[in-house]
Structure formats: structure tokens, C-alpha cells
Amino acid sequence: MASLKEIAQAAGVSIGTVSVVLNGRADELRIAKQTRDRILVVAKELDYHPNVAARRLRKAGEGSRPTIAIFWANDFPSELLGRFFSGIQHSILNKGMQCEMIVQPFRPSELHLAKQLATDDLCNGAILTGISDEDLRFLEEAELKIPVVVFNRRLDKYSSFYVDDYEAGRKAAELFAASGRRHAGLIAPDVESSSILLRCKGFLEGCQSLGLQVLPEHERYAVLNMGGGQEAAAAMLEGQRPDALFFPNGIMAVGAVSAFQRAGVRIPEDLAIITYGNSEHEQYTVPSLTSMILPVEEMASSCLEILMDLLKGRDMNVSRLYPTPVIFRESFPEHKYKV
Amino acid sequence: MASLKEIAQAAGVSIGTVSVVLNGRADELRIAKQTRDRILVVAKELDYHPNVAARRLRKAGEGSRPTIAIFWANDFPSELLGRFFSGIQHSILNKGMQCEMIVQPFRPSELHLAKQLATDDLCNGAILTGISDEDLRFLEEAELKIPVVVFNRRLDKYSSFYVDDYEAGRKAAELFAASGRRHAGLIAPDVESSSILLRCKGFLEGCQSLGLQVLPEHERYAVLNMGGGQEAAAAMLEGQRPDALFFPNGIMAVGAVSAFQRAGVRIPEDLAIITYGNSEHEQYTVPSLTSMILPVEEMASSCLEILMDLLKGRDMNVSRLYPTPVIFRESFPEHKYKV
């Protein structure tokens, strides 16, 4: 953390000389081997590292691009993260979005600790992912100084690209009810994500209003990965079984399907399944999973593109509600619904 | 891209005044509404955005952390990316690695275009992922000014955390040969990644030296995703069938298994499968997949931690070869090997 100045003082030379030596132009400028060595030694002793900010400031104008921060929640599933970044990368490499991208991990509900959001000394704009209800409340009240785009949450105050999570859950309940199912269940991740919570709420309230019974043991929360889904599914096999199951996160369904298949549960005859997300896995389980599309890549691209617009001076918030159409596959074929 | 200075000139006031107004401290310092408005208008017209580098420089010392860049190849599969970042995030949030992380997408074989690697004006160190053979050659010859850590490639010149890809491919061939299989095949992604190429090479040369026949139509390259695997598998079902199949990337195997299962291929009786990667999916297909572990998260953590060490003045390259033990599952049970 030493600066050129400190090194110069310690070595008894001028700042300029130190700079030259440390940048390997000593030969070029014929610095004496003696001073050169002295400087190198002192630099090592003082643990010198160039200050990135200063360098960039110096080269200002050359190719300076706006800096955007991507706030990335701790419990954002890695599978979604991959898809999210694919969308971002596509915009950068193919649509020529010129920006510096810094990634900032944070723990859910601790968004307010991220100083740079308020003081804006480290980025020109930000994309927020995976924020919790508590974070949402913070954002509603906060006075941020930089433009912010919110991924997969609705927030009137900022540009946001989101889906109707509550409605998605409700839709699943409707499909099950319309197909004559009577005993529904839910296997969900135990995370703070507000979108997950909404999907669960929509589903459970939908079941209630449509006369679908949800036994307490048919409402399970587990670790957000395939293993969690498998365990929850296995546990559910032990007691009375539901005939319809909703997964607010499709990843967990992949593990569950494997458990069901091994246990000889007939899908969809004995058990209909609808999942949310439509990531690639859900397409290649056997049986394949009926799923609602969460267009992660597209939403991520939009986040970046709109943020760049905001930075260019666009004044208005732009938000968009993405539809989440159902892709019918084997675990809940469309004709079952029509029956 | 306008600066305070330009705005000040355009508005006919001083830089300090502009700064105050634009930072919302106009009330506090009682700037006249008139000048205030004028400044705001001009700032908007001139499309002002604070210069991040200048701000950070100004606040130097407060909480300045080293900046590291993560170079992220275009064709790095999103599934691996998620796992990679999980490892990184773990180090940052739980091991307290203090750093600014910037993510830099690049196209494979165009690493040399990334100016900051050579001129190092934008980061203090870098982690390189998914680099191609051509990039490797560039790195061998380049004189980089910043410490660099290489993910999943071996490079004597730099710290690198890698596995023995060639040996992994060979090991798969050995396992097949030892279990009495005669006709091997390969379904691989069509990417430039040098680790994929090595795994294929190791496997094919292993097959040859061990007397396993690999028909031309049993060596297939397809898009690196589940769909690609499924298509390649379906195509392979049409002609003569191999009795052993290696997937240098497990993702593709997931799609393939679904095709095989639907076609009634008995696994492992008719067809043994070994995959590489051991991502979660490979565990939850039916049948589950025998797989070699690629410890992505652990390797990513090490990359970050060693890079931080290098920045702290550690002088020596640290590299590590990770073992890739085989996890035997249903697609190639261990006892089959022993027979």
C-alpha cells in the first residue's frame, strides 16, 4: 500500500525516478544500476502496488468506460448466476455495450451495508440481483445517487425487470385444480429471496381458494439444490402422498424426480409436477418437466442495456413485466389440463 | 463524459460550485436557486457522469482494496461459471478476502487484445479462465506486469491450478478396457478450450493403445449443452453402437442419458458411461453417472487466495495439480471394473 512518494523518500530519490524504474523504463532512461537496485529493494520492502485509480485517472479519456456494479446475493443459485452472466456477456460482446463491470457479493438483507450504493464512489450504476424483502424496504427509502436497475424484483422507484411471481404460483394451482387434482404439495428452497416467497404464497393461496388441499407435511422447505429436492421428495414419499407438486425452483425438481422415479411413482399419473425456471435440466429429466419460463438471459441483457441508457442520460425509469408462459412437457401434459 | 470543469465553464461558475450542486449539498451551502438550476441544466445537457477513478483517488486510503480482474472466456459454460463464482464468493464472504473484482469477458484466442493485461492500468492482478491454446502461447511469450493466476490450465510461468486433463481421458479408456468393453465412443463439445481437447486426446490415445476400437462415427462433437449431448447421442443410436462412452463434459451426458433412456438402451449393461466434471446433474440422472471430479469451487478459491498472496508480495509462483478421483455411480459401477 505504499505510494511512489513514500518509496522515493525511503530511497532518497525523486518520485519520477521511482516511477520510471518501477515501470521497467530504467534502461531506456539510463538510470544508474545502483539507484535502480535501491529503488527495487525499497519497493519490495514497502510492498508497493500501483494505485489503479490513479493510473486510470492519469489515462483519462483514452478509453474510459462507465463502471457498473453487479450486486450479487449470497444465496443466488449458481445455476441462475451462470444464466444471468450469459445474458450480460451477450450484451457486452455482441451488442458492444462498453462498460467496466465490477461484481460485488453481498449477504441478503445486508444490502444497506454496501457503501458504494449510497456514496457512489465506486461505480456509475448498479444492477441488483437476488435482493430480499428487507433489502427491498431499504431501497424504497434510500436516496441512491446512482442509477440502479433491479433484476427480478418489482420496485416502482427504480427500473426493474421482473416477472409476476405471485401469479406464477397461482397459475400452477389453477392448472392442477383444472386437471382434477385434489392434494397439492410444494417443495421450495429455504432462502430469503422475495421472489421465491411470492411464488409459494401465490401457489398456496391459489390452492386454498380453488379447493386444493395442502397438508402440512406436503409443504416442505429444503436446501436450494438438487440434493435438497431429492431429500424433500424422499421424505414426502413416506406419508400420505400428494397428487400434484409445485417447485418454485426447478433445480430442486431435478433431484426430486430422480427420487420419485426410483420409488416407482408414476408421473404424471400418480403425481403431476410443475416447476418454475425452465433451466436446461428441467428439459432433460425423464420424464421431462412442465415448467414456467423465467427468461433469465433476456432479463439480464435488458438490465444492462437499460442501465447503459440511464447512464447516457435517459431520465425515466423503464420497467418491464416478463410473461412466464408454461411449457408443457411430460410431467403435466397439456391435455391433462383440458380433461 | 463531461467533467466538472467543462460544466463550470459552460455555466459560468466555478468548479467547486458545480461539485457542490451536483452532490446535492446546494441547500447546505446556500447556493442560489438560479445558479443551481443553471448548473443542473448544463450538467444534463453535457451528459455529466462522475469519473469513478477520480473519486476513488480522492478517497484514497479510506478502504482501498486491490483490484483483481477475472477474465472470462466466451465459451466457458455457464454451468461452470456458476460453480467458479461460488468458489470465489465463498473466499470473499467467508474468508474475508478484501478485493475489488472486475469481470472481463473475452473471446477465446483474443486474450492478447485485453490491453489491461499488458499495460496493467486497470487491475492489480488477474485470474484467467477458459483460455485457448492460442492464448496459452500468447501468455508464454508475454511479459505481463501484473501477477496472474491461471484457472484449469497448466502454465509454468504463472501460478496455475489445474488438473491433468490428458490423464483423465486416458483413465476413462483404461477403466473401459479393464472392464472388457471393446467399442468406445466420445461425445465432446466443439469448443476451443484446451482442457477439453486434452481430455479427448487422452481418451482416444488411451483407447488406441489399449485395443479399444473407436469408429469414426463414434467420435462426435456438438454444442456444449444438454441439447447438444442429446442430439449426438440420438445420432449415435442409428448406426452401430459403442458399448462405452466418454463425455469430456458431463453436461452433455445429461442430455445424452435422456436420449438413451428413451431409446431403451440399458446402462451400463449395453453401454457404460463415464463423464468428466461431476457437476450436480450427473448425480441425479437416472441412471446416475460415474464421473471424475473437477473441483471447480476449490480451484476457484485457491486462485483468488493465491492471487491475493501474490499481491501481498509473495514472490514465488504456486501451482497445484488437483487429483480428479472417479466417483463410481450406476452408469459404470466399480464392480464392473473389477470383473
Added chain:
DNA sequence: TTGTAGGCGTTATCAA
């Protein structure tokens, strides 16, 4: 109510 000046760490230019 507004302007001026100094300094954050670097590098380049010019002078010695």
C-alpha cells in the same frame, strides 16, 4: 453566495 487552492497517486515532459 461563490471562488480558490491543495492534494489524492501516476506518468510524461522538460530542465538540470
Added chain:
DNA sequence: TTGATAACGCCTACAA
């Protein structure tokens, strides 16, 4: 062979 200085853009204390 080396030192001094200006400039990059911003913020703040102080002066006017």
C-alpha cells in the same frame, strides 16, 4: 543520470 512540475477529475476547507 536525475529532479521538478503539470495534469488527469474530484472534493473540501477556507477565503472572499
